[in-house]
Amino acid sequence: MDTIHDKFIEEAKELLLDLEKALLELEQTPQDTKLIEQAFRAMHTLKGTSSMFGFVKVGNLTHDLETVYEFIRNGKTTFTPEIQHVTFSSVDLIHELLATNDELAAEDSPERYKNLIEEIKKLAGTLEDNIPAADQSSAVKIHEKTAQTYFISFRPKETLFSRGANPLYLIDDLYALGKCLVFPHFENIPALNLLEEHNCYLYWKALLVTTQDISAIKEIFIFVEDLCTLEVHAVAEGDLLASGDFTKAIDDIFKNKSPITLGAVTDSIRGEKTNAKGSDKTKKKVVVAKDNSISSIRVPSDKLDGVINIVSELITLQARLTLIAEKNSDPSLVTVTEDFEKLLRQLRDTSLGMCLIPVETLYTRFQRLVRDLSKDLHKDIKLITEGGDTELDKSIIENLSDPILHLLRNSIDHGIEDTATRVAKGKSKQGFVRLKSFYATGSVIITIQDDGKGMDSAKIKAKAVEKGLIQPDAILSDKEGLNLIFLPGFSTAEKVTEVSGRGVGMDVVRQKVEELRGEIDIESAVDKGTTITVRLPLSLSIIDGLLIKIGDTSFVLPLALVHKCYEINHEKLASAYSDLLIIEGEQIPYVNLRDEFALSGEAPAIEQAITMEYEGQKVAFIVDSIVGEYQAVLKPITNLYKGHGHDIVFGATIMGDGSIALVLDTNRIVKQHSNKILIKHY
Amino acid sequence: MSFKVGQETFAASVTHVHEILELTKITKIPHAPAFMKGVTNLRGTVLPVVDTRIKFGFPTVEATPDTCIIVLNITVHDKSILVGALVDAVIEVFDAMADDIKPLPSIGSKYNTEFIKGTIKVGDDFILFLDIDKVFSTEELIQVQDSGKD
Numbered sequence: 058m059d060t061i062h063d064k065f066i067e068e069a070k071e072l073l074l075d076l077e078k079a080l081l082e083l084e085q086t087p088q089d090t091k092l093i094e095q096a097f098r099a100m101h102t103l104k105g106t107s108s109m110f111g112f113v114k115v116g117n118l119t120h121d122l123e124t125v126y127e128f129i130r131n132g133k134t135t136f137t138p139e140i141q142h143v144t145f146s147s148v149d150l151i152h153e154l155l156a157t158n159d160e161l162a163a164e165d166s167p168e169r170y171k172n173l174i175e176e177i178k179k180l181a182g183t184l185e186d187n188i189p190a191a192d193q194s195s196a197v198k199i200h201e202k203t204a205q206t207y208f209i210s211f212r213p214k215e216t217l218f219s220r221g222a223n224p225l226y227l228i229d230d231l232y233a234l235g236k237c238l239v240f241p242h243f244e245n246i247p248a249l250n251l252l253e254e255h256n257c258y259l260y261w262k263a264l265l266v267t268t269q270d271i272s273a274i275k276e277i278f279i280f281v282e283d284l285c286t287l288e289v290h291a292v293a294e295g296d297l298l299a300s301g302d303f304t305k306a307i308d309d310i311f312k313n314k315s316p317i318t319l320g321a322v323t324d325s326i327r328g329e330k331t332n333a334k335g336s337d338k339t340k341k342k343v344v345v346a347k348d349n350s351i352s353s354i355r356v357p358s359d360k361l362d363g364v365i366n367i368v369s370e371l372i373t374l375q376a377r378l379t380l381i382a383e384k385n386s387d388p389s390l391v392t393v394t395e396d397f398e399k400l401l402r403q404l405r406d407t408s409l410g411m412c413l414i415p416v417e418t419l420y421t422r423f424q425r426l427v428r429d430l431s432k433d434l435h436k437d438i439k440l441i442t443e444g445g446d447t448e449l450d451k452s453i454i455e456n457l458s459d460p461i462l463h464l465l466r467n468s469i470d471h472g473i474e475d476t477a478t479r480v481a482k483g484k485s486k487q488g489f490v491r492l493k494s495f496y497a498t499g500s501v502i503i504t505i506q507d508d509g510k511g512m513d514s515a516k517i518k519a520k521a522v523e524k525g526l527i528q529p530d531a532i533l534s535d536k537e538g539l540n541l542i543f544l545p546g547f548s549t550a551e552k553v554t555e556v557s558g559r560g561v562g563m564d565v566v567r568q569k570v571e572e573l574r575g576e577i578d579i580e581s582a583v584d585k586g587t588t589i590t591v592r593l594p595l596s597l598s599i600i601d602g603l604l605i606k607i608g609d610t611s612f613v614l615p616l617a618l619v620h621k622c623y624e625i626n627h628e629k630l631a632s633a634y635s636d637l638l639i640i641e642g643e644q645i646p647y648v649n650l651r652d653e654f655a656l657s658g659e660a661p662a663i664e665q666a667i668t669m670e671y672e673g674q675k676v677a678f679i680v681d682s683i684v685g686e687y688q689a690v691l692k693p694i695t696n697l698y699k700g701h702g703h704d705i706v707f708g709a710t711i712m713g714d715g716s717i718a719l720v721l722d723t724n725r726i727v728k729q730h731s732n733k734i735l736i737k738h739y
Numbered sequence: 740m741s742f743k744v745g746q747e748t749f750a751a752s753v754t755h756v757h758e759i760l761e762l763t764k765i766t767k768i769p770h771a772p773a774f775m776k777g778v779t780n781l782r783g784t785v786l787p788v789v790d791t792r793i794k795f796g797f798p799t800v801e802a803t804p805d806t807c808i809i810v811l812n813i814t815v816h817d818k819s820i821l822v823g824a825l826v827d828a829v830i831e832v833f834d835a836m837a838d839d840i841k842p843l844p845s846i847g848s849k850y851n852t853e854f855i856k857g858t859i860k861v862g863d864d865f866i867l868f869l870d871i872d873k874v875f876s877t878e879e880l881i882q883v884q885d886s887g888k889d
Contacts, residue, residue, distance in 0.1 A: 711783060
């Protein structure tokens with residue numbers, strides 16, 4: 058019982074999200090019929106299924122709301138701000154009801170509920186009498202969709218009732234879609250002494266004429282999918298039930314107690330057609346609409362995790378196999394292992410890809426927030442989103458939602474000024490917050506940019522001194538000044554608003570970002586605006602790497618960042634004055650990993666320099682030797698002791714022979730290295 | 740379970756002991772604190788290994804055939820993780836009644852009492868019973884000997 062219940066809640070939440078999205082877009086384009094359709098459909102499904110699962114209040118809210126939207130669909134009214142407001146409030150209340158199992162738990166909830174029901178009834182009531190004459194000119198033109206006749210066979214399993222489903226509601230829903238002719242069948246009911254009162258013995262055959270498409274019909278049965286045998290077939294274009302002959306023919310079949318099968322229906326149709334149309338029509342086979350293959354499937358995330366785990370183990374195993382193949386001189390074994398490696402790489406990419414979700418899913422949530430918040434604060438703010446199709450690992454997205462929400466709140470609350478101030482400064486009345494996601498070699502970058510009043514690093518420094526977070530005489534660059542806001546307990550807001558100002562935000566944001574092995578950066582200019590950049594690694598579990606050796610320790614460098622490899626004479630390095638190498642005419646800074654890691658042993662005469670990407674520049678890493686490309690399955694190193702060199706390592710990987718290679722975060726290494734150099738020079 | 744580090748014998752609750760490993764290849768982690776010897780492969784997971792000698796402030800010695808790694812299950816920040824402790828020898832597993840565990844006298848003792856749950860008499864000796872969670876979750880070197888506090 059619980060899993061179906063949970064499934065319902067999950068799907069209901071998704072319906073609410075769809076509804077919200079449609080509402081937000083309708084605000085901009087109230088005439089869009091598709092959006093009205095979307096909103097109506099979401100509400101309709103919600104109404105039907107919520108009653109089935111005992112969410113009576115949700116059902117009540119959606120019932121009359123649905124009527125209102127039906128009126129919009131029929132052109133009796135248009136989508137007004139009032140309707141939008143009521144719908145939004147209902148959505149919020151429904152979210153609450155879903156969480157509390159249909160109980161009005163919060164103090165003000167019963168009142169809100171009562172008020173909403175009244176408002177909705179008023180809207181629905183008044184609209185009933187509304188003659189569309191007034192808004193005729195702007196009345197919504199309903200898309201004239203051609204009706205189709207469908208044959209539906211609904212055979213519930215005997216256990217249907219035990220799951221709380223009432224098939225009559227479903228039949229009602231069928232009627233709601235259009236003209237319907239339903240035939241209940243009672244043949245399966247056993248003799249009274251064998252009858253189990255909790256079982257469902259009935260089944261139904263129906264003919265439905267509707268302009269909706271087949272998915273709308275299937276949606277009705279979505280929650281009892283696994284509890285019945287359902288068949289839906291489009292049998293004809295147009296309204297067959299309008300034909301007296303056809304309905305009579307079907308009625309006859311029913312009266313004769315012959316089974317109303319798809320075949321029988323199509324035969325009747327064919328019979329219809331031979332009467333009415335010419336010869337070539339009869340040759341035409343009845344279109345049995347094959348439901349287009351389901352384009353997506355819901356898979357519980359632990360199944361996905363299971364697949365990824367197995368793929369990871371396979372990769373480790375393949376490394377061992379490759380080792381064995383190399384030692385063994387059998388050429389056919391080598392070819393097979395190479396092919397195996399290629400296939401495995403594809404499998405890895407595909408399965409990792411499965412876990413990726415577009416950030417679009419976050420964007421809708423944020424639109425709502427910006428809208429509500431800017432209204433509350435009486436500011437005119439527009440949220441611009443870009444790169445919604447950028448995909449991120451689902452676990453990263455879940456963990457990102459809160460930090461980004463906080464950053465957006467900051468931009469809206471502290472960043473963007475109110476309209477009067479903006480006009481006085483010569484800015485446009487409407488401020489914007491731009492949320493952008495995009496890829497950049499091996500990472501995903503999310504930027505939050507606003508054109509507000511920016512941050513004054515001098516002011517921040519002053520505040521930090523005041524709070525005793527830094528020494529008064531500390532000399533900090535502008536950038537370092539800005540980064541002070543990440544210290545716990547920091548906030549320059551003059552008063553604590555409900556939204557922000559408590560100073561617990563930014564350090565938690567940074568912590569969350571770092572937990573995801575990401576980085577966060579701020580840039581700001583007074584009165585121009587602020588841009589916050591969050592950089593995250595693409596994958597948490599498997600990365601393409603370059604296996605290198607220093608002494609007898611192996612390391613892995615992220616292949617995505619590798620540019621080129623060069624041979625270097627050790628002599629040249631030893632005698633260099635500056636930390637710059639000249640490669641192909643370019644001056645490239647380098648990091649000698651052996652020195653950096655304080656590894657023992659002598660460097661070989663010929664060393665390898667690997668140039669890598671670092672924030673748009675090239676940096677070279679000096680190592681002893683390069684082994685080759687390597688698929689590294691990242692194993693986390695438990696972060697027992699914070700900040701002790703663990704942050705330059707993404708994790709460890711176990712190689713074919715069982716030994717461990719550390720996977721290096723080259724960006725962090727360069728950062729640490731350059732910090733050290735700065736200190737050295739001062 | 741009792742084990743030897745340097746010249747001293749210590750005891751830890753056997754519930755914390757996951758398994759005992761022979762000395763395996765340990766990969767050093769750059770920039771790690773001195774007592775972090777590195778990581779090793781424990782059947783597919785990466786196990787951090789702590790050099791208990793350095794952690795307790797003893798001088799390091801060469802590995803002997805008795806040197807081994809005790810894999811401990813400790814709770815840090817409400818999470819349970821595995822840590823390997825490099826020790827000089829494992830002695831035995833023994834039973835002790837709750838009354839056998841005597842509290843340590845707080846004055847005149849060589850040892851920092853935060854990490855010690857008490858002492859247990861085994862035969863003629865008193866073995867220090869360690870609070871393993873505390874011992875391995877701190878970042879500092881444990882001043883097993885309170886030097887210079889007199």
